[in-house]
Amino acid sequence: MLGLTVLAADVLGRAAGWGALGPGPRTRPHVALTFDDGPSARTLDLMAVLARHSAPATFFVTAPHAAAHPDLMQALAGAGHQLEAHGIWHRPALLLPPWMEWAQLRWHPRAGQPGLLFRPPYGGHSPATRLLACLARRQIALWDVEGRDWLDLSAAELARHTLEQVHPGSVILLHDGPEVTPELLGLILHGLHERGLTPVLLRDLPMQRIPLRAGLGRLQASYGR
Structure with a gap:
């Protein structure tokens, strides 16, 4: 029974994402670029491409x-x-005891400001994640498009796959660290411009709660590959 509860928490929280924040309105020509894991030695390169x-x-x-x-x-x-915030320990939530996950959720680089977001490492959830996020006044922020910049593929191939998944309102997941990401970012930005899509901050997208139907689509995409 405990195993099923743990599995359900991760599948419904991470893969389906029900109740978390996900893509923004599909009716606006906006997308959001997001980077996990930094800052790093690659941050200035990413900033240069963005600039x-x-x-x-x-x-x-x-x-x-x-x-x-x-x-x-x-x-x-x-x-x-x-x-x-992306947390203190870059571990799946299922590998953290409750007191560590509580600390993970409470930390934020903009402490004391409203509307604080938390992206769990790997998007992972434990049975306590949503409750602890509520108590810590954090909103879980996920994504709908993965740049997959951790794979050993060319920037061109990664960009092609990423742009195939992008729609108005999309939240694109990239990482601050991989060597390929600056080149990949440039190709993605060029492709977005060709499609008439404008990058904005997450707070300007804005993100929306992932409803039941969209969650089912996320589940199919996660396990139907």
């Missing part, structure tokens, strides 16, 4: 990397990018 295209982005940073790179945190904020 060339006059594109804002949202960075989900981790506590250790934020503490190690205060200069990059300041640079990101100064350039107008949105800073949100």
Whole structure:
């Protein structure tokens, strides 16, 4: 019984994403670029690509990397990018005891400000994730398009796959760290421009709650590959 509860929490929370924040309105020509895991040695390269295209982005940073790179945190904020939380430990929620997950959810680089977002590492959920997020006044922020920049594929191939999945309102997941990501980002931005889609910050998208029907579609996409 416990195993089924744990499995259901991860499948419904991560794969379906029911009740979490996901894509924005499909009626507006906007998309959101998001980067997990930074800041890193790759952050300035990503910022340079974004600046060339006059594109804002949202960075989900981790506590250790934020503490190690205060200069990059300041640079990101100064350039107008949105800073949100990716936690303290980059582990799936199922591998964290409740007290660690509570600390994971409470940390945020913009502590004390309203509308704070949290993106769980790997999107993973434990049975306690949603309750703890509510108590910590955090909103779970997921995505609908993966750049898959952790794969050993060319930037062109990754960009083609990413752009095939993009729709108005999409939230694109990329990572601050892989060597391929700056080139991939440039190709994605070029493709978005050709489609008449404009990158915006997550707070300007804005993200919407993932309803039942969209959750079913996410489940099919997750397990129907």
